[in-house]
């Protein structure tokens with residue numbers, strides 16, 4: 001089963017990125033899995049070039065530290081496979097302005113700033129190309145990417161109807177729990193790299209004491225009953241989902257063991273610290289050898305270019321390019 005996913009090198013990952021996406025990727029890795037650092041996507045918002053370069057290396061190291069193994073799956077940089085930019089153009093000539101301007105992420109990010117970049121509008125087309133270039137069947141992503149996945153399916157189907165069968169129509173897959181980890185301070189809003197307050201997100205690089213402080217201060221409610229119920233208890237339900245994702249129990253089963261918020265928070269904090277510790281240790285080791293990190297993605301790009309090149313040529317030919 002062909003699997004592909006990617007993340008932007010836009011800053012340190014939080015536990016939502018890890019539980020919603022990266023942890024699933026590790027479980028789904030095989031010789032048929034492709035994972036990329038989507039560095040071209042990171043150019044849609046203002047980013048300092050040196051920062052982009054260092055965050056790209058960080059993200060490669062984080063993928064490996066979390067358990068992606070380049071001997072098993074293909075890890076690559078989007079910008080090292082030029083077919084992504086080329087496919088983007090073909091698909092921009094399939095997508096409509098109306099459907100791109102209706103994307104929630106575009107509406108949110110474009111209103112924060114006047115003079116937003118055109119790339120912010122066309123971002124989902126680049127993403128659709130990332131996926132379609134690899135004949136992807138499944139795309140493991142968090143819940144917030146559903147709309148982009150749906151657009152990818154619409155574009156693939158439109159292309160196939162107009163130009164003949166060319167693309168595999170992919171599906172998005174979300175984990176059963178923690179597909180949408182919420183901000184610890186505002187549990188009705190998703191944990192986010194760019195919007196959350198520092199106390200609202202647990203980063204994969206956080207120290208044990210930072211993790212403990214953030215979980216202890218997480219917003220809950222005053223009825224003092226540990227129950228999994230998103231409608232009336234979003235704060236507690238969020239903590240239960242994080243727990244559940246790390247312990248492989250259901251959130252209801254975790255809830256049954258606790259009567260006090262404080263006990264749940266202490267145990268959760270210990271579990272998060274224990275789960276992140278090996279990732280942090282490996283990350284530190286990997287970051288001492290940036291040359292090897294570059295070599296991993298250079299090897300990945302060789303395979304990615306082979307697969308993507310074939311699909312790109314098929315699509316270009318179908319549209320009438322010689």
Ligand code: ATP
Nearest residue numbers: 016017020021141142179180181190191192193194
């Ligand atoms: P930003 O806020 O800057 O847009 P982000 O934190 O939303 O960043 P992305 O880089 O857009 O993170 O997402 C990387 C992956 O993590 C995607 O698969 C996305 O669905 C997933 N993801 C992001 N936030 C969460 C979350 N709060 N819970 C679960 N999964 C998430």
Ligand code: LTN
Nearest residue numbers: 004005006007008038127130131
């Ligand atoms: N939009 C995604 C990142 C992304 C992606 C992809 C995810 C770009 N291309 C292809 C899966 C498959 C996000 O997480 N913000």
